Amino acid sequence: MSFLLACVAGVVIYGTIRLLHLASSSSAPELKYKDGSFFASQILKMCSILSKPYIPTKVWGKSGHLQTIVYGKLGRIKSPFPKGKRYFIKLEDGATLTYDVFEPISPHLRGDYTIVISPGIANSSETAYICTFVHYAQENGYRVVVQNHLGAVLSIELTSSRMFTYGHTDELKIIVEDIEKLYPDSQFLAVGFSMGGNIVTKYLGEDNSHQHKFICGMSICQGYDIQKAFPLLLEWSHLRRMYVYFMTSYQKFLLRHHYHTVLSEDVKSKHKLDEDKIFAATSLAELDQSYTIKRWGYKSLEEYYEACSSCNYINNITIPMFLLNARDDPLVPQPLLKCATQYAETHENCILMITKHGGHLGFFEGGYITPDTITWLDRAIIEFANAAVTITQAKKNLINGVQIS
Secondary structure (H helix, E strand, O other): OHHHHHHHHHHHHHHHHHHHOOOOOOOOOEEEOOOOOHHHHHHHHHOHHHOOOOOEOOOOOOOHHHHHHHHHHHOOOOOOOOOOEEEEEEOOOOOEEEEEEEOOOOOOOOOOEEEEEEOOOOOOOOOHHHHHHHHHHHHOOOEEEEEEOOOOOOOOOOOOOOOOOOOOOHHHHHHHHHHHHHOOOOEEEEEEEOHHHHHHHHHHHHOHHHHOOEEEEEEEOOOOOHHHHHHHHOOOHHHHHHHHHHHHHHHHHHHHHOHHHHOOHHHHHHHOOOHHHHHHOOOHHHHHHHHHHHHHOOOOHHHHHHHHOHHHOHHHOOOOEEEEEEOOOOOOOHHHHHHHHHHHHHOOOEEEEEEOOOOOOOOOEOOOOOOOOOOHHHHHHHHHHHHHHHHHHHHHHHHHOOOOO
16 A cells, blocks of 8 residues: 555656656756857847846746746736826727836936837736836836737727737837837837737838837747747647637637627628627637638738738848747747747847746746746846947947947
């Protein structure tokens, strides 16, 4: 009997070790950049976090699934909820665009800088991980502007029949133009999380004039190529199909929440929408087939995904870029990083960082079970931002003949 109990205990311990990846060691991240890049050498000197191992929360942090699930359910631990000012812009088609501005808590040592954030899918300034990063950026002297994706803030009623998409950049473009008027003396940095990373990268790459407005761009945990991503997301490998099911369910929840605007009888008739097929969808691809492409007038999923994918625009970007992904991200399979790797290795002003752990937008650190409020991800973004600011200021001072301290 005791032998049987010992065997059961052994199996449980072994299973726990495998499930939590407790035997997996932390290691320095993979860094991809162009050989001989002066920009990369400068960034690596200033950003020690990029060359040191990311050490996740001890008990469960080495599991990409648990990192992703904790992020998905809780966002962050003991997240602060900073108060900002909300701006409303009425668009030509009747849609009401909103964004929030959070002023810095303390002044930045090098001037006036504004971080512009495009959050992940169905996220907004009210999402916990965005709130945590906003507050941390404020403490480091940055003003922060957060795009609220159309339909993502439940308390804001839609005033037109459209919601956010994976890659349309019109809203971000209007926000940037508006804050340029509000803060003409500020310099801008762009940060995109997940779907927002795709939007930010596409925005910077689709029009060269957009890059003139920013000193750098940062793309966090995005998949770059939506057309390649969707077949992979339908696989059960790494439980991707399960994640997609829950993401689809939330998308349908948003459609139901805004039902009288986005699925009115007039809208369904105009765009030939079948409500039963829409709410029967169990994957994002099915939902896009029955709703998104019809609402936006695309002929096929392929046309829609091709139009939205940042991989088709990234090679046009010349300003400094920081791309970050995790090896154990269940939502961004490794084949999707090919585009980012090729870009980083052929462009002077880019660093692609691939960590061993972190999951999808997790990157929790500290503690055995309860992690720190501020994540490794928050620290990495601000450290890169500070370095980009320093390099930009040094270039300006060099031109003006001023020595930077």
